[in-house]
Amino acid sequence: MTYCLGILLPQGLVLASDSRSNAGVDQVVRVSKLSLMPPGKDRVIAIQSAGNLATTQAVVTTLHEAFGSPDAARDLARAKTMFEVAGIVGTQLRSTVVADGKFVDPYGDPTGSFLVSGQIGGEPHRLFQVYAAGNFVEASPRTPFLQIGETKYGKPILDRSLTPHCPLDEAAKLALLSFDATIRSNLSVGLPIDLMAYRADSFAATVITVEDDDPYWTELRRAYSTGLAALVESLPDPPAAWGV
């Protein structure tokens, strides 16, 4: 299983992906599900992947190899908008599934899905979700976050606390708390977490790898758990009339 999260805010983007891939409990590996295209002066493009690992790796690797190449239809270095980038990712996903799907079907689901985000000079930073069908939707201030993979456990903390004008550092904190909830409830989502914060118009991005023993991650989880236990304890008990 996988959990990938993308958050779109006026200040920029926060992206986070887990690293666990498993085909049964005895075959668990660590993979990277957040891929940054070669940065350029006028573009930062990130692709987060969920679903069949062979399919998503085929899509992402093909697009890496086509980057800056003569293959105009696949070259993300030439795309003029992030909308065009999302379209190219969706088309490449369709090609891969058409080519491999019928061979893979007997063993499992051949499809995948993506979060595609970043900024191309001349337009604001943007965030898209590419569905297994290759079509896609875009995040907006009304839907400031998109998720793929194991999305439900980590959604309540975002629904409650993420506001459309949240600063990037607060959003990064909430992203990690959303992963903490997911990892506690689903063993198939696991560390390290690849975390990327992109500040609008900076055209520079680095991916932070948060390992299990990372001091900030450890302290954040500890402080949240302790604080939540104290909060629950402090809440009023049910009325006596309920006879609980």
Place this chain on the structure above:
Amino acid sequence: MTYCLGILLPQGLVLASDSRSNAGVDQVVRVSKLSLMPPGKDRVIAIQSAGNLATTQAVVTTLHEAFGSPDAARDLARAKTMFEVAGIVGTQLRSTVVADGKFVDPYGDPTGSFLVSGQIGGEPHRLFQVYAAGNFVEASPRTPFLQIGETKYGKPILDRSLTPHCPLDEAAKLALLSFDATIRSNLSVGLPIDLMAYRADSFAATVITVEDDDPYWTELRRAYSTGLAALVESLPDPPAAWGV
């Protein structure tokens, strides 16, 4: 959609069910998904339902009508153990699906699932989950809660805060917080919540209906939201080296 939760603790049981049934957004009704069998001196039996409403109502109503009747195979008044009760519910579910399934299939999933809990004199209180297949599993101190329906949004708060020796009032509070998380993240789970706390060996139970304007529910949600926002705010920001 539906969310039903059953919690098994040394002090007794806490059960909670939402009340929304929908077949598309334009056909939303309120139904009861927590059914208490007629109480007796030596037994309290509760059945919580999720899935196809016609199927689950057929199962529960059949068992109500057979209660104390000559129909020995279905009479929960004569069952000697809660294990036997869970088996009768599973068998009745199979009968209903065998009878109706092929007619219902073209319109949707004909199956359902149940939480079956309570106490019969001579043994402790118990909690079972009856699957769509009619087979079932039992809760234990190692798995103190079982869920059916829309289970994921409300699981993190329980995974974090519910301990195997939690008192009943604390468990009722956590059950409502688990529903709050679910209702915020999924519109198809809705109030009122039917809440029942059963104290072990009391052989008496009442179902509390928690409406949207219930003062305790309102205050609990408000205090939790405010407290959580303050907690998140108080947590350390990501290290400066991360460049967020």
